[in-house]
């Protein structure tokens with residue numbers, strides 16, 4: 001459905017996109033993830049035809065889009081800043097697309113009501129958009145982008161300003177809706193939780209380049225580089241020498257998965273693989289802090305300081321969580337140890 005070939009965009013000295021190749025299949029939802037300034041919005045703007053490329057090209061359904069104006073590309077867009085029509089009410093905004101497609105009045109009204117239900121604004125059709133909160137405006141923008149059923153729907157931080165509860169509900173509903181409608185979607189977000197919940201495939205950007213692409217599970221289980229691992233929130237990363245199924249690290253000698261390449265490596269130990277024991281067992285650490293994360297699993301992150309080496313994060317349940325200042329022993333679960341490749345960004 002969508003293909004970017006070798007797309008580069010420069011703003012003066014700055015390269016916002018650097019030889020990007022990307023494909024989105026029909027009915028697929030792809031989320032582009034990355035820190036601020038990594039080129040996510042520029043990528044969307046290029047596909048929409050709002051940004052010229054320095055090199056490379058964009059193809060939609062196999063057709064080169066060079067020179068095709070935005071309104072002729074058949075893509076729907078929802079931007080971070082909503083861009084609603086202030087002089088129209090909510091229904092007038094959402095109905096804009098269907099009306100452009102000459103959909104009948106009754107059918108349009110039905111679609112608008114359905115979409116407003118979907119985004120959690122039932123019956124809000126007559127309200128003035130200027131009197132809505134930022135989050136409500138965002139929901140109207142989402143409904144408006146969905147209304148014309150574009151062949152490719154592009155969303156820039158679609159749920160950015162919404163509160164957590166609504167975001168979690170909408171992300172599940174959006175995924176179900178996209179599957180039901182067979183929507184092809186390209187979304188941009190800096191929130192990996194949102195991307196993993198929404199996407200069939202995620203693409204992680206690093207300074208205008210694709211650092212990793214894969215299913216949410218692949219990326220989560222096997223971050224391709226230290227950059228990706230840190231972006232996903234993993235901090236237990238250390239230099240290691242791997243030999244014969246074990247790794248020498250600053251946290252001691254630990255077992256690694258069988259397929260870990262031998263030699264020098266950067267190792268990630270997921271917090272769930274940092275197992276707490278009695279102080280006499282394994283690596284002795286002091287609990288420096290503990291953070292309650294909430295949620296159903298009642299997860300607590302304990303920040304541990306070993307006698308030597310950088311701090312370690314351990315994930316544990318509320319019941320087994322140690323108290324601040326307590327001494328604990330730490331052993332490592334080899335299944336949660338991952339050898340990282342690629343760029344080696346400093347902490």
Ligand SMILES: Nc1ncnc2c1ncn2[C@@H]1O[C@H](COP(=O)(O)OP(=O)(O)OP(=O)(O)O)[C@@H](O)[C@H]1O
Pocket residue numbers: 011014015016034035036037038039040041042043190
């Ligand atoms: N019109 C422009 N003129 C000059 N530089 C630009 C322009 N648009 C983007 N940039 C630069 O290009 C880089 C990529 O920007 P982009 O907006 O694509 O990032 P992003 O990943 O979407 O960031 P955010 O998450 O903050 O929206 C940034 O360094 C930005 O400063």
